[in-house]
Amino acid sequence: MPKTALSVLIVDDDEEDFILARAMFSEIEDFDATVDWTPRYDEGLARAEQGGHDVYLIDYRIGPESGLAWLAEAQRRGVTRPIILLTGRGSHEIDLAAMTAGAADYLVKGQIDASQLGRSIRYALDRARYLVTIAASERRHRLMFERSPMPMWVFDAVTRQFLAVNDAAIEHYGYRRDEFLSMRLGDIRMAEWRSAPRRSSANGAATRGIASLHRRQDGSIINVEVFADDIEFDGRPARLVLINDVTERLATEERSRLLARAFESSQSGMLIADLGQPDMPSIYVNAAFQRLTGYDAEEILGRNCRFLQGTDTRQPEIDIIREAIARRTECNVVLRNYRKDGGVFWHQLTLAPVHDADGRATHYIGVSTDLTERRRYEAELAYLARHDVVTALPRFVDAADSFEPLLRDARTRGEHVSVFYLDVDRFHSINETMGYRAGDEMLHLLAQRLQMAIAEHGLLWRVSGDEFVAAVRYLPGQLDPRTFADSLREALELPFVLSTYQIFVSATIGIASYPHNTSLPEDLFNYAEAAMMRAKRNGRNSVHHFGNEQAEELRERLSIGSRLRDAVRNDELVLYYQPQVSSYDSRIIGMEALVRWDTKDMGLLPPRRFIGVAEELGIIVELGRWVLRAACREARTWHDFGCNDVRVAVNVSALQLQRLSFIDEVCDALESSGLPADLLELEITESAIMENVERATEIMNALRELGVHLALDDFGIGYSSLAHLRRFPIDKLKIDQSFVRDVAQESGEAAIVRAITAMGHELQLKVMAEGVETAAQIGYLKRNHCDEFQGYVFGEPVPAARAVTLLKRRFLGPDLASHHVVERGLLLVDDEENVLRALGRTLRRDGYRIYPASSAEQGFDILARNSIQVILSDQRMPGMNGTDFLSKVKEMYPDTVRMVLSGHTDVATVTDAINRGAIYKFLTKPWDDDDLRKQIGEAFRTYETRTTTRAGYA
Structure with missing residues (x-):
């Protein structure tokens, strides 16, 4: 039997012990041992760290060093081969210490022979191989645990403390490993919400997962299925847990349920057709589609929905549908289809393809909206679009559409055409006193009487509100337009019986004629309206025939209106300033900003030439915004060179005042210029406030909170009541110049000025007189305690550069004011x-x-x-x-x-x-x-x- 090669390193400071051990190795039959020796502690560690030996024999004492210390250090340096500890004497304590330190065996010198040494070596080698196998198995299982894509952890079955956690759990829950291992199961589990489905274990046994709510590190809540098995971990009972996050799946399922409920509860008919089957059969219809068609679902499913067209297949929209399906695109058409009972119904059909994951169209969804009732209404709406509901008269929509047929016939027959623009005077009082229902009834009665007065002579339309237009065609000499207009006016003067009341009204009428004034239908309408406005200015309940001299005036107004908006944008406007002075010493206390229009062809236009047009066209808002910003910028320059108590006064139109955005415009002008709010004074007329008192008062209060001063302009020619003044958050009254003009000669004007001044002071208001032009006016106003003056006697409106010169003087007209001071x-x-x-x-x-x-x-x-x-x-x-x-x-x-x-x-x-x-x-x-x-x-x-x-x- 071949011998096993063995390499041994003995670390012992006694060479005799080494020789003895080497001799015993030579006697062991199953090993071919190569025995190396070193007496030094450090060299033994170095050689062990380098490797190359199968086993190490270490003396318990190596000079002054300990063999146990050598064993511990070798293990720390990564030595994995078996280490056997040698000692000169044996004891239970040394044996226990050696085995605890990790020694493979423990031998006592002098008590061993070759047989015992061989047995110890074989045991150490077998144990080492077993530990390697165990370690490899442990690494494989740990690797499976750590690298599992599903979150896993181990927790103590008693304390619920986490003992181990894999990478997937750390990534999914957001906690660091050390944070996870410091927590218990209850730190992440909120509640169980249902039992999860069964799954089969590896041995075929069924285990039940528990569905729970878990909290992640960022606070978000997830739905999970938990599968757990009992295990033993480090000698104590534990549970191995696998987590399956089902949050997205549950959300998808919920969305699917919602979509299904939405389909079923939708009031629009819905159908799904299968593109993959021949003839695209219907595979789904909702209840609304069944109600729309009158067919049950069983009668529709499996059929192409074209059967709803019956024999009516020549509709051009059907070709649009076919082309869209061929191209796999969307389409939207209005179709005429037939219900089960044969009744026709109109519906708006929207078709859209449904694509699979590869982008291929697999189905079509159709959404049908019933338009049957809408189509029925369209005829009524067409009538209502051309006729007024209250009066049953044709609604005046377009001059060309209304007048062109009359003018065409008149040209053919040599006739004249007169247009009468009629406005009922003060009709709003009926709405205000009797209500809008009574007002509508009154309009109906007015229309009936006008139709009777016009009779077969012409046509009558309602323009809007209480305004009507009539057109009459006649031969020259057959009818006098003014006489005819007077007959209409007189017809309306007769009393109307409304409920139990007798109502009296009057009308103002403007006339324009073809061919005397114009041959264009639009001009006929505009001229008649302009004539009516002129009649209203001259006094209501009157008639005015448009004169050709008015045409030039009207053309100029239209020209100005068309150019004015560009003038604002092109910076063609300039500001002039008129000084306002103290009545006590003629010191300049303010400057009123007055706008001018610097045109290239008409020169410098005063405001009376374009302000009215700007108000009519609504351009006054944009123009006023420009004036406000420019005036604030100029006033800031006065402030910077020392006039820090001089206000700039800016006029505010009714359209500006009634807009809530005006507050923001004032704030923007002050912020962009840097002008203190108390140096801005806004001049507002009573008529502007009275258009909507509540809103105007709200806006004025907001402006006062900003610190802006408010002056009531042209006081005395409007409402001028103490009741109104007490409501308005104003600082100053400006007496209208019409009262100042003759204040020193006429007792009436003098009394009005005294009353206004006294009333203003009683309300703690400053009082300013406008249009002051003579020393006599100054003297009278001073004696009656008027606080401030403005007028040509102190200075006419001047450009900004000259205004600076006036401000440097600070006092104006001392020769006029001094003998009155x-x-x-x-x-x-x-x-x-x-x-x-x-x-x-x-x-x-x-x-x-x-x-x-x-x-x-x-x-x-x-x-x-x-x-x-x-x-x-x-x-x-x-x-x-x-x-x-x-x-x-x-x-x-x-x-x-x-x-x-x-x-x-x-x-x-x-x-x-x-x-x-x-x-x-x-x-x-x-x-x-x-x-x-x-x-x-x-x-x-x-x-x-x-x-x-x-x-x-x-």
């Missing part, structure tokens, strides 16, 4: 110097002659030497408090208006002083600048009213 003396008393300076800065802009005093004594001295009308005193001052000071002032200067300003005071003392008349008002610190200015201004007006009244009695 009565110096307003204001005494400020406060023992704090910084308070006096702050009060002076706030009040100086209003033109007062300010006298500061730091004590009551200094105040008495100033009163003795100067003309003082108003006194504002601090309450707490050393020596004499404010109420005592003002009580003495009352005795010495009873005409003065006295006010206390203090942050801390004795309420009882101040109240007593007010009751005794020593104090006019009590104001608190800290003060609001605007409110303080208003209070001081009111105090001066009180003083002037008192002195004027006394002078009258004198």
Whole structure:
């Protein structure tokens, strides 16, 4: 029997022990042993790490070193061959320590022979081979566990702690391995939701999976099927778990169920045809398709749905369907088909192919929408599109369509045609007082009466609202258009009986004629409408015949309208500025921005030439936005060179004010220019507000919250009621120039101006007079306490460059205003110097002659030497408090208006002083600048009213 080659390394510091061992190896019959020796610890480790030996014999003591330490270090360096420990004496402790350290065997020197040594070597080699086999098997199973594509883990059956987890689980759940192994099963499992289907185990036994909800690291919830087996892991009971994520499958199943329910519950008929079978039979129809056709599903399935066409197979849409199926594309047609009972039905059919995974069309889905009722309505809609429901009159849609047949016949027969545009005056009052149902009934009665008046003479249409158009064809001399229009107007003046009421109406009528005015149908309509608008401007309940001179005016308006939008976009607009001044010292307090249109062919157009057209066409919104932004940019330049108290005033149209987006446009203009909000004043007319009071008030309140000032423009010519003024969040009234023009000569205008000024001041508003042009006007307005002026006497509107020059002067027209100025003396008393300076800065802009005093004594001295009308005193001052000071002032200067300003005071003392008349008002610190200015201004007006009244009695 051949011997087994064996390579042995002995590590022993005693050479005799080596010789003895080598001799015993030579006696072992089944080994051909090569025995190497080293007495050194380190060399033995190095040679073991290099490999080349089948077994190692290590002395328990190698010089000062330990054989057990050598064994541990060799294993750490990756030595896997068997190591047998040798010792000079045997003990249970050494034996246990050797086996625990991983020694293959343990031998005692002096107690072994060749037979024992051979047996130990064979055991060590067999054990090593067995461990290699076990390790390989373990690696295979671990590799299967780690590399499994399905998430797997092992957890302790008692503590539920995770003991092992594979790569798929780590990737699928998002936890790191160390995080997974620190958790328990309950950290990821939320609930069980059903039993999963059975599956067969490898030995044929059936196991049941549990369907659970698991939470991943990112918080998302997944549906899983869990299959588990009991195992033993590291000597303790455990469970090996395999996870199958069924989230997507369940979602797909749910989507399929939803689609099936959607198909069945759809109100549209649905059909599926199989392209893979001859003649494309139907394989599915929903309930709606059965209701649409009248056939049961059994009568449809297996048949091509063309049988629904009956004999009506010449419809061109059928060819479209055939071509689409041949090309495997979609199509959408309207078909005429027949129900089971023979009744016809119209349906809109949409066909779409269904493709498999390879992109091949396998089926067609058809969706049918019943159009039968819609087709029935189409005839009615066609009639309603041309006729008005309320009046039963033809609806006026297009001038050419309505008038061209009349004009064509008139040309053939030498006749004339007159068009009458009729507007019922103030018809909206019927809707407002009696309701829209009564209004519709009234329109029906109006239409009947107009038809009776026109009779066989012509045709009548309803345009919209309370507007009608009539056209009459006649021979020259046979009919006078104006007389005919008067007959229509007079017919409508007769009372109408509506319910139990008698209603009286009137009408305004515009006339345009062929061939006198135009031969074009569109112009006839436009000219008649323009004539009606002219009649309304001249007074309602009247007739106006379009004159050829109006044609040029109308053409100009149309030309301007067509060019105006481009003018805004092409930057052809420019702003002029007219100064607004304080009535007290003629100081410039603001500039009103006035737009001009710089045209190449018509020169510089004033606003009266194009603003009206812009409002009619709606361009006023775009134009107003441009003016607002440009004015804010210019005002910012004034602010930057020192005019930080000069406002820019911008006019706002009704269309702008009624748009909620106007608030954003104002914000954008302020932000883009950097202009402080309190330097922008928006001028709004009463008529613009009254178009929709609630919305306008809401927008105005929002603008006030931004800090923007609001002025009521052209006051006096609109509603001008105190009830309205109290509702509007405005800061200023602008008296219309029509009242200012004759204010110094006419008692009526003078009384109106006085009333407006008093009303404005009563509401704590500033009052400005527009159109001031003479010294006499200035004098009267000043005597009646008007706060601000604007007019040509102070300056005409000028370009931006000249406006800067005016602002540098800051004061305008001193020669006109100086002899009317009565110096307003204001005494400020406060023992704090910084308070006096702050009060002076706030009040100086209003033109007062300010006298500061730091004590009551200094105040008495100033009163003795100067003309003082108003006194504002601090309450707490050393020596004499404010109420005592003002009580003495009352005795010495009873005409003065006295006010206390203090942050801390004795309420009882101040109240007593007010009751005794020593104090006019009590104001608190800290003060609001605007409110303080208003209070001081009111105090001066009180003083002037008192002195004027006394002078009258004198």
